[in-house]
Amino acid sequence: MADIQIQREHTLGLAEARKIAFKWAEQAEEKFDMECTYEEGKTEDLVSFTRSGVSGTLTVTKDRFELEARLGFLLGAFKDRIEEEIVKNLDTLIAKKPAPKKADAKKKPATK
Template identity: 65%
Template sequence: MADIRIVREHALGLEQARKLAWRWAEVAEKKLDMECTYEEGKTHDTVRFERPGASGELHVGKDKFQLHAKLGLLLGVFKGKIESEIVKNLDQLLEQEDPLHAFEQGLAKHEAKKAAKHAKPHAEGHKPAGKTAAKAAPRKHK
C-alpha cells in the first residue's frame, strides 16, 4: 500500500478553506466515484474519502490543509503521478486570490475540454453506397 502525505499552508481562514474543501468533496464524489463524509469542527474539519483502491482524510484548518491518502496495489503504481497532480493543482489554487472561484473555473475548463474531445464531428457529407460498400457476411443457420 502506498501513502501520500501533503501539507499546504494557506491564508484562507477556516470559512473559506471549509468552502473549498466542501466543494472538492462534492466533485470527488461525482467525478472520482469517491464516497466522502464531511465533519465540521470548531477549529478544523475532516473530509474522509474512500473508493476501491484509495482512502484517506483531508484535514482542513484555518491555515493549512493536511492530506493523507492510502493507495491500494493498483493505484499505488501511479503514486508519483497522483501525488504530483494533487500538489500541482493545490498549489495553483492556493496561489489565487479566490481559490474557490479558481477551482470552479478550472472545473468548467476541464468539462469544456472533455466535452469538445467527445463531441462528434459534423456529418462529413453523404457517401453513396457503391461497389466499395462493404457487404454483410452471409449468416449460417444452425
C-alpha cells in the same frame, strides 16, 4: 501500500478554507468517483474519502490543509501521477481568489 502526504499552509482562515475543502470534495466525487464525507468542527474540519483501492482524509484548519491517503496495491503503481493530480487540484483551488463582492443590483421586471 503506498502513502501520500501533502501539506499546504494558507492564510485564508477556517471559513474560506472550509469552502475550498468542500469544493475539493465535490471534485473528488465527480472526477474520481470518491465517496466523501465532510465533518465540520470548531477549529478543524475533516473530509474522509474512499473508493476501491484508496482511502484517506483531508484535514482543514484556519492555516493548513493536510491530506493523507493510503493507496492499495494496484493504485500504488500510479502513486506519483495520483499525487501530482491531487497537488495540482488543491493548489489550483487555494490559488483562486474570491471574486470581489459587487453591489446588489436591483432586478428589472421581465418585459414581454
